[in-house]
Amino acid sequence: MNENAREGLHLRWQWLILLVSVGFVVWLLAPVLMPFVAAALFAYLADPIVDRLERWMSRGLAVSLVFLVVALVVIVILLLLVPFTERQIGAFLGQLPVWLDWFQTRATPWLETQFGISPDVLDTQRILAALQAHWKEAGGIAAGVLAKVSKSGMAVVGWVLNLVMVPVVAFYLLRDWDVLVERIHALIPRSIEPVVARLARESDDVLGAFLRGQLSVMLVLGAFYGIGLWIVGVSIGPLIGMIAGLISFVPYLGAITGVIMGVVAALVQYQDWAHVLLVLGVFAVGQTLEGYVLVPKLVGDKIGLHPVAVIFAVLAGGELFGFLGVLLALPAASVVMVVLRYAYARYTSSELYTTGSAPGIIVVAEKGTEVFSDTSNPSDPAPRENTSVPFS
Numbered sequence: 001m002n003e004n005a006r007e008g009l010h011l012r013w014q015w016l017i018l019l020v021s022v023g024f025v026v027w028l029l030a031p032v033l034m035p036f037v038a039a040a041l042f043a044y045l046a047d048p049i050v051d052r053l054e055r056w057m058s059r060g061l062a063v064s065l066v067f068l069v070v071a072l073v074v075i076v077i078l079l080l081l082v083p084f085t086e087r088q089i090g091a092f093l094g095q096l097p098v099w100l101d102w103f104q105t106r107a108t109p110w111l112e113t114q115f116g117i118s119p120d121v122l123d124t125q126r127i128l129a130a131l132q133a134h135w136k137e138a139g140g141i142a143a144g145v146l147a148k149v150s151k152s153g154m155a156v157v158g159w160v161l162n163l164v165m166v167p168v169v170a171f172y173l174l175r176d177w178d179v180l181v182e183r184i185h186a187l188i189p190r191s192i193e194p195v196v197a198r199l200a201r202e203s204d205d206v207l208g209a210f211l212r213g214q215l216s217v218m219l220v221l222g223a224f225y226g227i228g229l230w231i232v233g234v235s236i237g238p239l240i241g242m243i244a245g246l247i248s249f250v251p252y253l254g255a256i257t258g259v260i261m262g263v264v265a266a267l268v269q270y271q272d273w274a275h276v277l278l279v280l281g282v283f284a285v286g287q288t289l290e291g292y293v294l295v296p297k298l299v300g301d302k303i304g305l306h307p308v309a310v311i312f313a314v315l316a317g318g319e320l321f322g323f324l325g326v327l328l329a330l331p332a333a334s335v336v337m338v339v340l341r342y343a344y345a346r347y348t349s350s351e352l353y354t355t356g357s358a359p360g361i362i363v364v365a366e367k368g369t370e371v372f373s374d375t376s377n378p379s380d381p382a383p384r385e386n387t388s389v390p391f392s
Contacts, residue, residue, distance in 0.1 A: 030321040035162045037328060039170035045211055046070075046170075047177045063175045067167070088239035095236065095268065102268045199338055206334045213298040214249050214330075220294055221245045221286060225258055228282035232275060234265050244283075248290070249330070250310050259283050309333060 026033065046066050053062035173180070188196050222245020229237025244258030259280065266275040313333035317325030347353055 027321065030325070035165040036169055039166050039168075039173055041211070041331070042166075042170045043173035043177055044207070046174055048208075050174060050177075060175060063171060066174070067171060084238070085242070088236055088242075092236045092239060095265075099264065099268050102271075106271075195342075199342060202338045203335045206338055207331055210330065210334050213295075216298045217290065217294045218245050218248050221248050221254065221290060224286050224289065225282065228286070229262055229279065232266070232278040232282060233270070234262060234275070234279065235269060236265055237262070240265065250314075255283050255287050309337075 049066055050059060050062045053065065057065075185193075185197070222242050224241070225244045226238035226241025229241055234240065240258055240261045243261070244254040246254070247257060248254030262279040262283065263276050266279050269275070310330065310333070313329040314326055317329030317332070319325070321328070
């Protein structure tokens, strides 16, 4: 191995050690990093707006204006959405016994008649008793946690500090965002700066498309499903729409969940198939709107995240880093996709992929004939037919 090859290998080991060290430090500090990560995500999302406002005012004033508008929007949403959500949850809990009674008296006999499912498997009384036991257990745990928190003033102070830190850190990050990006760019080794800069631009495109676009899609779908189900007459339709919209970042998961909840709610409330068809129509229109209008216009085709990759990223992030991992899972997966596309392009253009010989490759041309193609002899490219050992 020559000197340049040894130096390149040594440099790769240095980068690997650096990445592993950074990952280990993030894992150790995950409990305290959440407010900083949330602030950084907000600053990243708001930076393009501030950049546009800088054409008419200073950056500090632009950041202050953005924060003022966001604060007003959040206050209005909390004042309107929290009471509305509370009423919807109350309506759902009030209808839950009716749902269970419908399932016991109508759905269970139909499933037993059509599919031969034993009624013991679908015993709603046993399911309800199990749920009540878990609710009591969860309530006891929650009460214990609240009791400890109430006794620990430091825990309360920590929660309050986290809530206060997010907007404060976000303000300073957003104000100095361009400066921070330039300083990070200046720290990149010059030998890899062109590649890193190109990957950073592609990652920025992917992250921008995903975070801004997917959040917009979730909000629009949640509002569409909620309003549509409310117009159809489902009393808890807005709650179902909000749930379906929030989990619609996984393709089809939001629609499937919403359809199941909406159909059951319509059957319990009206006990006819007309409202079921109306519910299915709402979600059919929503899926058409998502597939042909919202995703192409708001998200685009730059992300390339498979639904299985989305689910794996969320679960893996939560397992490794808790809530911080869930928060970072999809942005990190988007960046990883950019890196993997670059690695794939490098691999397909490398000697490992483009060169090599495979003598004696057997190709079956047709039944009864065995054809050998020996690529080890370029001067004899024609295949040789072997008629001594025919296939039976």
